[in-house]
Amino acid sequence: MALADAEALLRNENGIATVVSILRKRFGDNAQTGKSIREQHAHTTSYVPNQAPDLVVFADSVEDVQEVVRLCAEWQVPVIPFGTGTSLEGHVNAPAGGISVDLSRMNRILKVYSEDLNVVVEPGVTRKQLNEYLRDVSGAKISAKDFRTFHGSALALAYLAGVEAHSESARKRAVAAAMRQVSAFLRNTPAVARSSYVHPLVVESFEAGILDRSLLRAPYRKGLNDSETGLMRLLEDAQ
Helix, strand or coil: CCHHHHCCCCCCHHHHHHHHHHHHHHHHHHEECCHHHHHHCCCCCCCCCCCCCCEEEECCCHHHHHHHHHHHHHHCCCEEEECCCCCCCCCCCCCCCCEEEECCCCCCEEEEECCCCEEEECCCCCHHHHHHHHHHHHCCCCCHHHHHHHHHHHHHHHHHCCCCCCCHHHHHHHHHHHHHHHHHHHCCCHHHHHHHHCCHHHHHHHHCCCCCHHHHCCCCCCCCCHHHHHHHHHHHHCC
């Protein structure tokens, strides 16, 4: 990517002006046009320049977000979601101007499904906040990574249990394919998925030829699907 690729795009000046005016009236102090705030919502540590939005709206609810999106869609104005600002490579930039929707105030943890290791959260919830909450409600040293590892391991098991690999090279290809699937689900890389988010017993059992689809049989554990039930069986059998 060249620096020229980061140049500002064509702006919809009339649409932006109209949307900014409407949103400032609607959201009051929760709609900010100050230069410093706008630049904070377009930061980058790369060679890509800061391309600030025209307005920052601090959303407090799903309805706030929906209202901004509907209005921007009507006037064909770009919308840039902003979480905690961890992007370092210009992902929150506004090369064609537009509205930045700051979601940091939407930070409620809505529901924890302990039986199937799922959590419903608002987009402003941080990893640290979620981990602290899980430890408080469970009384155990548990974190969001445990949830991700459980699901990553179950996904890898479901894939590998259906593969017939009769050679070492075939097994390697199957494991690589499983890690690609897990990494796509978890939004990381295959290397990270294998080293941190798939229980080693899943891969070891597959390589030893003892991982098969019988682990996925019914009946399933309460709150768990076939692959999650299979993972629990595999782990329990190894104890």
